[in-house]
Amino acid sequence: MENGYFFTGFPGFISNQLIREVLRKNNGKGKVYVLVLPSMTEKAENEKKFIISDFALAEDRFEIITGDITKRGLEIEPQKNAYLQESVTHVFHLAAIYDLAVPKDLAFLVNVEGTRNVNEWVRNLRNIERYTYFSTAYVAGKREGVLYENELVKPAEFKNFYEETKYEAEILVDALKAEVPVTIIRPGIVKGHSRTGETIKFDGPYFIMNFIDRLSFMPFLPRLGKGETVVNLVPVDYIIEATAYLTFSEKGAGKTYHLTDPKPYKVSELYEMMMAELMQKTPKGSIPIGLAKAGLNLRGFRKYLGVEKEALDYFTWRGYFDSTQAQEDLKDSGIECPDFKDGISAMASFYKQNKHEPHYQIKIM
Structure with missing residues (x-):
């Protein structure tokens, strides 16, 4: 069957750039599905037009699905959901609130409950090949010293509710590794291209x-x-290229990566x-x-x-992020952090x- 790529977080910058990289990597083959809040539909339609034009895609190769990760079943219409359960092979979950000053209740609703709902939805996909989740290297909270990719240790304290909720969400995704081929991406602080x-x-x-x-x-x-x-600080192009490579590499299944600057x-x-x-x-x-x-x-x-x-x-x-696993698995790709x-x-x-x-x-x- 052809690949079906499902993205949350569209039309956000990282999500739309990752869609482009996934299409490039797969020579424009496969179908793109994006989950979009009803209030973001117009902006999503505009971004869709650019991507379709850039890759000369047929209109039906890129589909906007209205929904909401904070609702059970992602609030996707039942008939459409049944179709997606058969068609989606790769899920990229990027939707989150990234603001360092985010209030606690809102952060937990979107970052934790939203991820819980995406996880449950992924469990019902019949042809899932990879579930790629965007976490953050700062799930470490106020832990200091050398921080490793294979660690997921609750710190005594977090700097803000963004860190705390991303930690709680990663706990949920990490537990899913026993059932689904999961790749967890922990970027450093993302900067421009x-x-x-x-x-x-x-x-x-x-x-x-x-x-x-x-x-x-x-x-x-x-x-x-x-x-x-x-x-x-890590440029967005490194995050995008490395994520796409690790998602489609057999080496990436079941692993967590620090996509951080090694120097x-x-x-x-x-x-x-x-x-x-x-x-x-x-x-x-x-x-x-x-x-x-x-x-x-x-x-x-x-x-x-x-x-x-x-x-x-x-x-x-x-805190110092060890990225040995990421560097090792990217070694043959030619992808390095600028x-x-x-x-x-x-x-x-x-x-x-x-x-x-x-x-x-x-x-x-």
Whole structure:
């Protein structure tokens, strides 16, 4: 039978880029199904047109399914669901709330209960060949030191509800490995494309760029803290290419992968690279992280800077992701994580071109 690729999280950036990579990898063969909230149908239709055009697909090779992962059975119409249970061979579950400041109840509803519902739906697929789930390397919470891919240990504490709910969701998916060929992907902090700089929103490392840009009128800018910890930033193209390869590789079944930078930079180094690209300056002095956090407790101040206060927790956290398994299984693919330094120019250029576009900026609460 032909492959049927089912995606949640469409028309989100990572989901639509992964669809393109899956089609490229399979020479445009197979049929794409995307689960879309009713409120996102128009946007999904527009993105569908681009993909169909880019790959010269027949209209019936890409189908939008309205539904909702927070509902049992994903709220898919029964007749359509019966058809999907026979037709879907590969599931890519990306739908989640990624906001570091997400409230607890909403995070649990979407990230945990939503994943529970997707798992139950996957169990009923008669021809499933691979279930690929997007987790995060930060399921480690506040555990520090070297963190391994084969570990799924509940930490004493999480930095935010995003981390906590992704951990709880991964527990559910990991348990499914005994029944279904599962591949769990744990990305680091995702940034824009390493060559084009393209991204869909300015969060994660872009908070640093917002900080630098909003204070660029000052005669000099200090660092945030000592900057001796590392922050694991990974370009979206590496995540996409590696995920597609591992999904269709026999080696990927039953494994969890850290798609992280094996040679991450320190916060101080990242800050210097960003400031050099945005301002052609170097930082002078430093602001203690505690003082910065106190300032970001003021809603007006953090809104002006365009920085979520939760982001600062990653500037002092001393965790290091071991990605030995991922590197080993990608060895023959030619896929490697690009050096952040090589992509900083494209990243900064895209940021400067789009920093005033409201839809790129995260709503700071």
